[in-house]
Amino acid sequence: GEGRCMSIQAMQSLYELRENNQLCDAVIKLDDGSIFPVHRAILSACSLYFRAAFTTLLHDTEKKDVSITGVTTDMMKILLSYAYLRQIKVTDENVYQLLVTADYLCIIGVVDLCCAYLIARLSPTNCIGIMQFARKHYCKKLEQEAEKYLMRYFVQVANLSYELLLLSLEEIKVIIAADELNVKSEEIVWEAVLRWVNYDPENRKKHIVVLMKAIRLGLLDTQFFLEHVKDHPYVTSCEESRPMIIETLKFLYDLEMITHRDGEVTTPEIARPRVPHEILFAIGGWSGGSPTNYIETYDTRADRWVKVDEIDPTGPRAYHGTAVVNFSIYIVGGFDGMDYFNSCRCFDAVKKTWKEVAPMNARRCYVSVTVLNDIIYAMGGYDGHHRQNTAEKYNYLTNQWSLIAPMNMQRSDASACTLNGKIYITGGFNGQECMHSAEVYDSESNQWTMISPMRSRRSGVSCIAYHGQVFVIGGFNGITRMCSGEKYNPATNSWSQIPDMYNPRSNFAIEVIDDMIFAIGGFNGVTTIYHVECYDEKTNEWYEATDMNIYRSALSACVITGLPNVYDYIHKHREKLMEEKRQKMIAIENQR
Structure with a gap:
C-alpha cells in the first residue's frame, strides 16, 4: 500500500516539474502554436509514438522538439495528464476524439479505456455507429462487442435505431x-x-x-x-x-x-434456423427408476434437444438445484438414491470441465436454489432426517458458503426465484403436509417475511420470475399432481390464476427462455414424463414444445446467455431438420 502511495506522490511531483518547466528535456509543438515542455522518459513509457520520436531522432542538443499535426491543445493536455498521473476523464463529448488521438499517438492505455467506455455505453440507438467507428479505426475488440450487441438486441435496434436507416x-x-x-x-x-x-x-x-x-x-x-x-x-x-x-x-x-x-x-x-443466444441446460434427475447425470440442451431456434457428452464424472444426482454465474453452472445438493448431498459441483460451459466446489453447511435434497447478484442461495431441503428451515449463500469469488437467517417455515421440495432484488420461496412439504405458504427474503436486512398464501397447496412445485411477477406452476397438493398455475403480484401482495398446463406435473424443471416459461419433464402422478410445454403471457396460452430425449423428473434447468461457444450446444445438422420432422410424424402416424 505505502509503495503505491509513494508512486502517486512521485507522479504528482513529476507532473509539477513539467508544469513549471523544470528538468524537462523535450518540447512538443502543436499546429496552433501551443508548446508543451515534457520529460522524454515519461512520454516514452506510455507511448510507442513518442518512444520512436525520442529514440530515433538524432539531435545534438539536449532539448528535442517534436511537432505534431492534427492534435488540439485540449487533447494534448488530457493525454499529458494521463501520461504523468494515469488519470483521465473520458466523457460522451470527448471519447471519440480522444480515442482517435490516442490511437494516432500509440497511447494504448487510453485507447483501451475509451473502448471500454464505449462498450459500457452500447445501446440500441448507438451500437451501429460505434461498430462502424471501431471498424474504421481498427479497434477489433470494440467492433466485435458492438456487433455482438447489435446481433443480440436486434429487435430493439430494428425498432429504435436511426443509424439502421442510414x-x-x-x-x-x-x-x-x-x-x-x-x-x-x-x-x-x-x-x-x-x-x-x-x-x-x-x-x-x-x-x-x-x-x-x-x-x-x-x-x-x-x-x-x-x-x-x-x-x-x-x-x-x-x-x-x-x-x-x-x-x-x-x-x-x-x-x-x-x-x-x-x-x-x-x-x-x-x-434454416438462426443461432440462439440463450441455451437451456436440463441436468440430472430421476429416470427409469434411478438417478441420472444425463445433460441435454434445448435449441430454441431449431426446437430440438441436444445431448451433451460432458456429463459429471462423479455420478448422477436428482432433487438438486442449479444456478448460473457467468458461464458456469453450479449443481447444488440433491440425492443419488443412497446419499443426501451437501456437496456442490461446478460445470464450466466454455471449457467443458467439472470441478468440486465448497460443500454446504447442511445436506440438502429437495433443495430450493436461486441467484441474486451473483450470489447463490440454497434454502430448505431434506437431510435424510429433517425438513429444514435453514438457508445459506455461496460466494463463488471466495468459494465459501455462509448461513443466512432461517426461513419462517420448514420447506422441502419448495421452489425459489429472484424478483426485483428479493428472493421468493413458495410451497413445499414440512414433513406433515403440502404447504400453500410463501415468503420473501431481503438480503440487505437478512430477514424473511411471510407473504399472502397461494390458492393451492403445492409441493414438488416450480416457481419463476416472469414479467415482474412470481409464477408458480404445477406440483402435488397431497392428493393429486396439478396442471394449474398462479402468479403473485408483489405490488398488491395477491395471487391470481393463470391458464392450466396440458400435462399435470410435479418435480419438473422450469426456466424462462425466448420470453416464455418452459415446463420440462416431471412426474404426472403415474409415470415420469419427457413432455415440454411453454407459456407465453402475450397470448396467455400454453404451447407444446419438442419432448426431451429421455423421460425424467427431479431434474433442474438453467439458462446461459451469450456463450462464446454456443455452436457446441445447438443442433448440429440444421439442414436435416425437415427430414427429422418427417420421420417423427411418420412414426406417430404408424403408431395410430
Missing part, C-alpha cells in the same frame, strides 16, 4: 443475413427491411429482392407470408421477386404435406 444496401444485407441475428420470428426482420426501404422508397424499393434473399422466408408464419409479404406493393411491383415467392409457397405447402413425400426431405436455406 446503412448501405450491403451493410444491412450482411446484418439481416447473419446466423447470429437474435430474432424469435422472421417477421421482425421483414419489418426492419420495410423500415429501411421506406426511409428512401424511390431509391431503395428496387433492392427488395436482394434483401428478401437474406430473410429466412420459410420460417415465416404462412398467414403472415401470404398477407404481408407476397402481396406487398414492393414485392408485386418487382418481377425478380417471383421465383422467391414461388419457392417459399412451395416450401410452405410441402411443410403441410411432409409425410406424403417420398425420399429424404432437405431443409432449404430459406428455412
Whole structure:
C-alpha cells in the first residue's frame, strides 16, 4: 500500500516539474502554436509514438522538439495528464476524439479505456455507429462487442435505431443475413427491411429482392407470408421477386404435406434456423427408476434437444438445484438414491470441465436454489432426517458458503426465484403436509417475511420470475399432481390464476427462455414424463414444445446467455431438420 502511495506522490511531483518547466528535456509543438515542455522518459513509457520520436531522432542538443499535426491543445493536455498521473476523464463529448488521438499517438492505455467506455455505453440507438467507428479505426475488440450487441438486441435496434436507416444496401444485407441475428420470428426482420426501404422508397424499393434473399422466408408464419409479404406493393411491383415467392409457397405447402413425400426431405436455406443466444441446460434427475447425470440442451431456434457428452464424472444426482454465474453452472445438493448431498459441483460451459466446489453447511435434497447478484442461495431441503428451515449463500469469488437467517417455515421440495432484488420461496412439504405458504427474503436486512398464501397447496412445485411477477406452476397438493398455475403480484401482495398446463406435473424443471416459461419433464402422478410445454403471457396460452430425449423428473434447468461457444450446444445438422420432422410424424402416424 505505502509503495503505491509513494508512486502517486512521485507522479504528482513529476507532473509539477513539467508544469513549471523544470528538468524537462523535450518540447512538443502543436499546429496552433501551443508548446508543451515534457520529460522524454515519461512520454516514452506510455507511448510507442513518442518512444520512436525520442529514440530515433538524432539531435545534438539536449532539448528535442517534436511537432505534431492534427492534435488540439485540449487533447494534448488530457493525454499529458494521463501520461504523468494515469488519470483521465473520458466523457460522451470527448471519447471519440480522444480515442482517435490516442490511437494516432500509440497511447494504448487510453485507447483501451475509451473502448471500454464505449462498450459500457452500447445501446440500441448507438451500437451501429460505434461498430462502424471501431471498424474504421481498427479497434477489433470494440467492433466485435458492438456487433455482438447489435446481433443480440436486434429487435430493439430494428425498432429504435436511426443509424439502421442510414446503412448501405450491403451493410444491412450482411446484418439481416447473419446466423447470429437474435430474432424469435422472421417477421421482425421483414419489418426492419420495410423500415429501411421506406426511409428512401424511390431509391431503395428496387433492392427488395436482394434483401428478401437474406430473410429466412420459410420460417415465416404462412398467414403472415401470404398477407404481408407476397402481396406487398414492393414485392408485386418487382418481377425478380417471383421465383422467391414461388419457392417459399412451395416450401410452405410441402411443410403441410411432409409425410406424403417420398425420399429424404432437405431443409432449404430459406428455412434454416438462426443461432440462439440463450441455451437451456436440463441436468440430472430421476429416470427409469434411478438417478441420472444425463445433460441435454434445448435449441430454441431449431426446437430440438441436444445431448451433451460432458456429463459429471462423479455420478448422477436428482432433487438438486442449479444456478448460473457467468458461464458456469453450479449443481447444488440433491440425492443419488443412497446419499443426501451437501456437496456442490461446478460445470464450466466454455471449457467443458467439472470441478468440486465448497460443500454446504447442511445436506440438502429437495433443495430450493436461486441467484441474486451473483450470489447463490440454497434454502430448505431434506437431510435424510429433517425438513429444514435453514438457508445459506455461496460466494463463488471466495468459494465459501455462509448461513443466512432461517426461513419462517420448514420447506422441502419448495421452489425459489429472484424478483426485483428479493428472493421468493413458495410451497413445499414440512414433513406433515403440502404447504400453500410463501415468503420473501431481503438480503440487505437478512430477514424473511411471510407473504399472502397461494390458492393451492403445492409441493414438488416450480416457481419463476416472469414479467415482474412470481409464477408458480404445477406440483402435488397431497392428493393429486396439478396442471394449474398462479402468479403473485408483489405490488398488491395477491395471487391470481393463470391458464392450466396440458400435462399435470410435479418435480419438473422450469426456466424462462425466448420470453416464455418452459415446463420440462416431471412426474404426472403415474409415470415420469419427457413432455415440454411453454407459456407465453402475450397470448396467455400454453404451447407444446419438442419432448426431451429421455423421460425424467427431479431434474433442474438453467439458462446461459451469450456463450462464446454456443455452436457446441445447438443442433448440429440444421439442414436435416425437415427430414427429422418427417420421420417423427411418420412414426406417430404408424403408431395410430
